[in-house]
Amino acid sequence: MERVNPATEAVLDPIDEHTDTAIEAAIDRSVDTYETWRDRSLSQRRRLLAAAGDELRENTMEYAEIATREMGKPITEAIAEIEKCAWVCDHYAEQADSYLADEVIRSEPHAKTFVSHEPIGPVLAVMPWNYPFWQVFRFAAPALTAGNTGLLKHASNVPGCAKAIERVFERAGYPRGVFQSLIVGSDAIEGIIEDDRIRGVTLTGSERAGRAVGGAAGRELLPSVLELGGSDPFIVLDDADVETAARVGTRARTLNSGQSCIAAKRFIVHEAVYDAFVDAFITEIESLSIGDPTDESTDIGPQARKDLMDDVHEQIQQTLRAGGTLETGGEPLDREGYFYPPTVVTDVPHDSPMGREEVFGPAAAVFSVPDEDTAVEVANDSTYGLGGSIWTEDLDRGEQLARRIESGCVFVNELTKSDPRLPFGGVKQSGYGRELSEHGIKSFVNEKTVWVQSADAQE
Structure with missing residues (x-):
């Protein structure tokens, strides 16, 4: 082999x-x-x-x-x-x-x-x-x-x-x-x-x-x-701690160099905090170090295979051609190895690859929504249902919304993760x-x- x-x-x-x-x-x-x-x-x-x-x-x-x-x-x-x-x-x-x-x-x-x-x-x-x-x-x-x-x-x-x-x-x-x-x-x-x-x-x-x-x-x-697979929603409501959500959201999207089923992939942000979140998110994303995975200071290593890197790049390019806006990243690094930079795309069409498919690499799709009901609608508008994350200062609100998300698990004010003490699995596809x-x-x-x-x- x-x-x-x-x-x-x-x-x-x-x-x-x-x-x-x-x-x-x-x-x-x-x-x-x-x-x-x-x-x-x-x-x-x-x-x-x-x-x-x-x-x-x-x-x-x-x-x-x-x-x-x-x-x-x-x-x-x-x-x-x-x-x-x-x-x-x-x-x-x-x-x-x-x-x-x-x-x-x-x-x-x-x-x-x-x-x-x-x-x-x-x-x-x-x-x-x-x-x-x-x-x-x-x-x-x-x-x-x-x-x-x-x-x-x-x-x-x-x-x-x-x-x-x-x-x-x-x-x-x-x-x-x-x-x-x-x-x-x-x-x-x-x-x-x-x-x-x-x-x-x-x-x-x-x-x-x-x-x-x-x-x-x-x-x-x-x-x-x-x-x-999964295309987990990461919902940021109007009363969220935006800086914390951006910091944890960056980790949630880029863990394992973005190659995770339960990574946050679709960032669904209330319009009242959308600009602040996007600015903070891009700052966090661009602060990550990309390089030698044997170096303990490295945040992002290579994609596991060249074909996988090529697949992620093609999904991003198709989304941009469909009307998405590239905020950062978006091109394989010109160096030895299969390195792809953390990428943020806004104005993502819902029927584009980043809106409909699982993106198995460090690329985030960001959506703006006017209210929490629309946030739930967008979150559930997926064939996948593995995990999800909701960010709000109102814990009762977060719990009630969590019950409406169609997924195997939902975390409020935390990134989605597996834990030996908790059951783990998905619904739908x-x-x-x-x-x-x-x-x-x-x-x-x-x-x-x-x-x-x-x-x-x-x-």
Whole structure:
């Protein structure tokens, strides 16, 4: 599998793909290991997960540097990503027993009735390159601790991350077949899903990938979770703290060099504060440093691949031709690597690419609206529904508006983010199902109803 450092365009050592024979052996191993892994006590599985968290903390830089080298993530963000993976391990190590405890339900006087939460078997995870460790761990930490085994098909440009994640679990003491990385191309996914030994599928990726994987899982009647794209609204109301909204909005749009499903992408600003916000936002955007992702002072690294940078640029150019106004940025940097500057476009037509599509790069579309009802209307005028952010000094107002936004999560006076303690997922074309929290660990369990009739009731 070929790899290129997106910051330097240097060719990295390739990593061998798995053959059909190796894939078959890995699935066999996953099935065989599941038979013993499921019978391990929950306390044992929790201890191993805690050990995985310790491994991540003890070797944070080793893992962070792999992500930076393969997909260009600024090193400070890569370090934070590894630390977050350790956090999700800690969370489920601490909370899995309460999340998976039997749910007692009252029924007949002489019967004991409850729901038990039991694993289902090998689960295939199809994961993206943009958060190459976090996206995997937010699946693996709960799914493995619930007693399932996992098979990872990672993105083709981060095979080194895939191998490193497998190494984390090995170093933590997990049996070999509990978690395995399959170094294969996308053309192998459907065949793996169709294998009757696979019992569940989860994907984080594009809408196109979600349709393909979700369709294949549906044909096999497999439980699935899809976390797809987003075009999250960032609503700034007339009573907002404009300076704070601009500062946090800049971070919300440019995290991971703009390559995030839950990044703020459409900035919907009340006309009363529109000019002040745009001025403050542009100032913040232009203050960011763009450059070497291994330098801790860098804010914006390269786009992960040249074709991805080209796609973002074309979306921006089409929007400008449709009537948008370029405020800053808008051209790839003339330098080695796939660097695109943070870009702000105002007067964005609603039917232009930046108004209708997901822009997976550091480019913000800004809209002016006359009132909060219009803000909600514009926010919901999207095929996506992953996250959203609302800025207002009136918290009651913010909460009520949050209830009207069609998305899987809404944050008031905060950027949209994932948190191990909270369920995460989308609606509409942003997918279905939930990850993280108690909801996430139950995505791949059999919620089995058990009725135990008292002998006295038979007399």
